[in-house]
Amino acid sequence: MRRLISSAAPASGAATEGGSRRAALSEYRWRLVAGLAVSQTVGYGVLFYAFSVFLVPTAHDLHTSTPVVTGALTCSLLAGAVAAVPVGRHLDRHGGRALMSIGSVAASVLVLAWSQVQTVWQLYTVWIGVGVASAAVLYEAAFAVIVSWFGAEGRAKALLAVTIVAGFASSIFLPTAGFLLADLGWRDAVLVLAAVHAAVTIPCHLFIRRPSQSSTKPARHAAGRREEVVAAALRDPAFWTLGGSLLAQGAAVFVMGVLLVAALRDLGHSATFAATAAGLLGVLSVSGRLAFTAAGRRASATNVAAVVFAVQAAGVGLLPLIGRNALGALACILIFGLGFGVSTLIRPAVLTSRYGTEAFATLSGVLTTPLTVTKALAPLGAAAWAAAAHSYTPPLTASAVCCLIGAAAMAATEVQPEPVRPDPLHAGDRLGEQHVELRTPPASAAPP
Incomplete structure (x- = not known):
């Protein structure tokens, strides 16, 4: 009887330890979803929707027309299109933490630079940069991170959570940008948004980890x-x-x-x-x-x-x-x-x-x-x-x-x-091992 008890104890301890690890991983994954939901809301609000609010005052300050200023956003979108495939390859190979963190820093600096532009060519330069940075920090990058962390059963729920929260980006940031414009003028308003973007998105993206891969699969x-x-x-x-x-x-x-x-x-x-x-x-x-x-x-x-x-x-x-x-x-x-x-x-x-x-x-x-x-x-x-x-x-x-x-x-x-595959939470004995x-x-x- 003593032998049975002593031999069962390590197994019980291992099971308890494994359960604790799975619980910790589950908690991390949903915290990750929450962080990405917030970062996407702020990202789309600052890097896309706010542009329309500052369109007219930007054109007025630069002594140009609104179609010319709108062209900067068009160039931004085209730059993001060019960056999409190389960004995707990087995400598949290296995960999202470094890319999304650097992208958040770059986007924040570029929004700050937007508040200081004095000529049309400077505006276009800034927004082309914003387009490239956006490819690294918005939905496509966030989805890649979520896909790497969730199995088939939890993935749809995680993606839905992010898109539901981010779906309110326009409802939040269009009026917010309008109030800031009325109170501060467009340049100071953009400075505030740059600070908000940096303060929210950079920590959220630094929180990203990459699931550990099976040691049997060399890079x-x-x-x-x-x-x-x-x-x-x-x-x-x-x-x-x-x-x-x-x-x-x-x-x-x-x-x-x-x-x-x-x-x-x-x-x-x-x-x-x-x-x-x-x-x-x-x-x-x-x-x-x-x-x-x-x-x-x-x-x-x-x-x-x-x-x-x-x-x-x-x-x-x-x-x-x-x-x-x-x-x-x-x-x-x-x-x-x-x-x-x-x-x-x-x-x-x-x-x-x-x-x-x-x-x-x-x-x-x-x-x-x-x-x-x-x-x-x-x-x-x-x-x-x-x-x-x-x-x-x-x-x-x-x-x-x-x-x-x-x-x-x-x-x-x-x-x-x-096919139903083991969720990363429950696959193997390693924390976060993926099959x-x-x-x-x-x-x-x-x-x-």
Whole structure:
């Protein structure tokens, strides 16, 4: 009996120690999610949404036009598109802590520099730098960190938590920037935002750790496996079908996000109504993400997204027809807005389900590049089209067609269900050990 007790004691102690380690890791992961949710909210608020508040005063101080100043944001988005793939490769190889921390420092310094610009070329230089820094600190980088820490079961919940909180960035920072502008003037207001960005995002990103990898996978071997995953994905027609779907629907979202207020004014609504109604898009995007995640538990994520994109087509397509009435306009915005943020979640869901997590950031970067270019150029093209046609009906109709194309392509994107694998919390005896397997598309989609 004594022998049995003495032999059982070490096992009991080991089990207790293992349970404590798993509990500590679980606590860390959700603290990481909370930190990234906050950093994304501040990042998008300062590095994107605040620009529109300071657009006119910046143009006035630099003795130029608002379209010229807007061009700085366009260049910023294009610079972010160029940086997306190399940033993704770095994240896959080295994790997010150093890159996101350095990116936060650089972005804060660049925002500070924005407050001091005296010429148009200085403004453009600063915002091109902001675009590169943004690629290292915003959603794509944050998603890569989350994907590396969570298994299939917890990943959707973690991504949803980050996007729900960050979805309120515009609701928080547009009025905040407006108050600062009224009280301090635009240059001092931007200085305050630079300080807020540095104080919040840098500590959040320094908190990031990289999950320890299995000691049986040398760095060279892991890099080779990532290259195999990327090569298989680039040969897979479903990867490009997914990209086409997101690109088509993204064009409609970007056009509506920029031109909705002007389109509502063109339909006869007041400036106050137009601005208030357009502001619903941010809140509706949060509701849409919640609904998408809930529906995704009962049906394929791609099928749910296809239905959402088709419903969006109805919303934007009906706007020129019934949008002159306030209730009709609100109904169209409600229908369209519920899908406003769905594409943010569908990309990691499909990529991780089909190709695993080893090369997630690289593949996401490949899709991000054309999406960001579209984000920069589609609203400009739509605005020019509306001006030439003296009506917003043609670009709105084109946006509806884009949503339908996105729905059809998304429905055609086959998603392979991710096999149930041990969560990093419970895999192996080491703290945070991950078991990652290479999963390539079927032979018909990706020939050897």
